[in-house]
Amino acid sequence: MPHEGSPRARVVGHRVVYDGKVLALHVDEVEEPGGVRATREVVRQRGSVAALALSADDRVVLVRQYRYAVDGALWELPAGRLDPGETPEQGARRELVEEVGLEAETMEPLAVFYTTPGFCDELMHVFRATALRQVPPRPEDDERIEARWFGLDEAMGMIERGEIREGKTLVALLREHALRAGRG
DSSP states (O other): OOOOOOOOEEEEEEEEEEOOOEEEEEEEEEEEETEEEEEEEEEEEEEEEEEEOTTTSSSEEEEEEGGHHHHHHHHOSSSEEETTTOOHHHHHHHHHHEEEEEEEEEEEEEEEEOOOOBBBBOOOEOOOOEEEEEOOOOOOOOOOOEEEEHHHHHHHHHTTTTSSSOOHHHHHHHHHHHHHHOOO
16 A cells, blocks of 8 residues: 555566465566666555553553564564454454453554554554453454553553564553653
8 A cells, every 4th residue: 555645666577476364475677766667575464453551550451472483472452353344443442351351441543553564564553441340251263362561650560571562462561651742
């Protein structure tokens, strides 16, 4: 999805190398603005959502789960990919229920960003979820999730110590911190 108003590349050749459940890999021969000719490998993904769920006493729920790509367990926001036909808010609400068993009365957009635009078109939508109500969680069959509540200051300390290293979670927590400090 090109940025509105930006010059566009001209695709000279295109092939799909892989088309799977989560992503597709395209290899394109392009002429980019400014005349640069190149081969570009692009991961296509339909978009993702995440929820910064905040309790009435300013605690945030994070989930810890194993991530094969980095061969380790990471603390993250409840999140996932958009389902076909789903709006970002609907997806964030679904993920919040599935992963941590929470429904939010209020969902406010917090950030929208490309996760890794050097090779991927994934657009991440992050929401602030408040006025929470507990419901039974519905994790997917392949998810093994540990959910835990942290104070916002505690989560910021985890960032400083390198205990939170996952992008959407960093963006959301730093954005929330900036908003509260009047810098957002």
